[in-house]
Amino acid sequence: AQSVTQPDIHITVSEGASLELRCNYSYGATPYLFWYVQSPGQGLQLLLKYFSGDTLVQGIKGFEAEFKRSQSSFNLRKPSVHWSDAAEYFCAVAPGLILTGGGNKLTFGTGTQLKVEL
Amino acid sequence: DGGITQSPKYLFRKEGQNVTLSCEQNLNHDAMYWYRQDPGQGLRLIYYSQIVNDFQKGDIAEGYSVSREKKESFPLTVTSAQKNPTAFYLCASSPRVDRDFPPLHFGNGTRLTVT
Numbered sequence: 479a480q481s482v483t484q485p486d487i488h489i490t491v492s493e494g495a496s497l498e499l500r501c502n503y504s505y506g507a508t509p510y511l512f513w514y515v516q517s518p519g520q521g522l523q524l525l526l527k528y529f530s531g532d533t534l535v536q537g538i539k540g541f542e543a544e545f546k547r548s549q550s551s552f553n554l555r556k557p558s559v560h561w562s563d564a565a566e567y568f569c570a571v572a573p574g575l576i577l578t579g580g581g582n583k584l585t586f587g588t589g590t591q592l593k594v595e596l
Numbered sequence: 597d598g599g600i601t602q603s604p605k606y607l608f609r610k611e612g613q614n615v616t617l618s619c620e621q622n623l624n625h626d627a628m629y630w631y632r633q634d635p636g637q638g639l640r641l642i643y644y645s646q647i648v649n650d651f652q653k654g655d656i657a658e659g660y661s662v663s664r665e666k667k668e669s670f671p672l673t674v675t676s677a678q679k680n681p682t683a684f685y686l687c688a689s690s691p692r693v694d695r696d697f698p699p700l701h702f703g704n705g706t707r708l709t710v711t
Contacts, residue, residue, distance in 0.1 A: 487636070510697040521600075521686055521702030522639075529696065568638060572697035582693045583654065584700060586631075588638040 480505040482571045484587035491559050492595045499554040499590050501569030510572040511552040512584070513543055515565050522568060528552065529574065539563070564594045598623045600703035602687050607708045609681075617672045617706045619687035626692035628670035629700065632656060633684040642685075645670055646692055674708065681710045 481504045491497055503509060510529045514522040526537025533545040543554045552569060569587040576582055600621045609615045621628065627646045631639040641654030645664040659678025664670055670689075674681045684707050688700040 512699060514702075519705070519707075521602075521688075521704045522700075523702070524699045527699055574697075576693060576695060576697065582697060583641055583644070584629075584697070585641075586639040588636060 480509055480571045480573060480585050482569050482585055482587040484567075484569055484590050486590045487588070488591045488593065490593040490595060493561050494558050497554075497556045497559045497563070497592070499567050499569075499592070501552045501554065501587060502550050503552065503569075503571045504550065505571060505573065507574050508547065509574045511543075511545060512570040512572070513537065513541070513552075513554050514568045514570060514586075515539075516568065516589075517565050525554070525567075559592075559594055561594045561596055564592055566591050600687055600689055600701060602685075602703035602706050605704070605706060607706055609708070609710050611710055612676045613710075614673055614675050615681075615708065615710075617674065617685055617687075617708070619670045619672065619703060620668055621670075621687075621689045621701075621703075622668060623689055623701060624667075625689035625701070626667070627690045628664065629688040629690075630654075630660075630662065630670070630672045631686045631688065633686055633705075639686065642672065674710075681708060683708060 483502045513525040516522045528535045566589045568589045572584045603618045629644040630642040643662040645651035661673045686705045687703045690698045690700045
């Protein structure tokens with residue numbers, strides 16, 4: 479079964495500073511990888527997704543993520559953070575080898591809470 | 597606009613009562629999911645359904661039940677057997693998992709408080 483780790487529970491950055499949120503996964507092959515963002519009291523919104531191709535993936539709101547197979551990582555980055563980026567960010571992993579009998583599930587990390595200082 | 601509607605946004609119940617959370621989608625998605633969110637634990641999968649009249653247990657199904665009689669609807673019942681029901685519940689949907697794993701679309705959640 480796959481698993482995902484987000485080692486940072488809270489991160490605080492100043493507005494305009496760069497951001498990197500860490501995500502490490504465990505899976506036997508290349509998985510599907512996702513980053514979602516959640517504003518307080520709301521559902522989750524997809525930022526970006528990776529499965530194959532270019533290891534640097536561009537998403538919405540100026541976010542990007544880089545897949546590094548050797549490190550089993552899929553870190554999220556943004557060059558310049560805006561106050562509106564304050565939210566909780568979740569990395570998620572799904573099996574890259576789809577099982578025809580079902581049992582294909584998306585597994586979430588525990589999230590990283592981002593605070594932006596003005 | 598297409599989307600997922602969860603109702604109500606806030607729900608309060610007394611311990612020992614069953615309660616049903618509503619989830620409706622008009623995205624024409626085959627698959628639907630229920631997640632539970634607790635502080636510091638991320639999202640944990642309760643039940644999921646890839647097609648009408650079929651559903652599978654997720655990682656924490658004990659104390660919960662679901663039905664999938666219509667493509668658009670996937671209600672979740674929190675039974676009195678669920679020991680810690682107070683949580684934020686999120687419903688999601690996606691196209692059917694086939695050759696690849698599609699992104700999930702989420703509703704805005706229902707916060708359930710049981711006292």
